[in-house]
Amino acid sequence: MTPQDRAVPACPMPTARGLNRVQAAAYIGVSTSLFDEMIRDGRMPQPKKANARTIWDRRALDRAFDRLPGGDGEEEDGWDFEV
Numbered sequence: 001m002t003p004q005d006r007a008v009p010a011c012p013m014p015t016a017r018g019l020n021r022v023q024a025a026a027y028i029g030v031s032t033s034l035f036d037e038m039i040r041d042g043r044m045p046q047p048k049k050a051n052a053r054t055i056w057d058r059r060a061l062d063r064a065f066d067r068l069p070g071g072d073g074e075e076e077d078g079w080d081f082e083v
Contacts, residue, residue: 028065045061
């Protein structure tokens with residue numbers, strides 16, 4: 001079996017609404033370092049605090065992700081094939 005033949009495991013959909021930093025980064029499909037950068041520059045929301053826990057609201061992540069540029073159907077994507 002070659003490396004190309006191996007299936008890439010899918011990231012399972014989280015069942016919890018509150019996600020830790022690693023889960024939140026994986027949820028939007030980026031590394032933790034890029035996630036941290038996106039928090040600093042305002043593209044991703046600030047976390048909530050529950051005692052000593054730092055958690056991100058999955059719904060807030062969804063809203064922030066929706067605001068990211070691209071893929072909203074308003075741009076010409078070049079993938080339309082006419083036969």
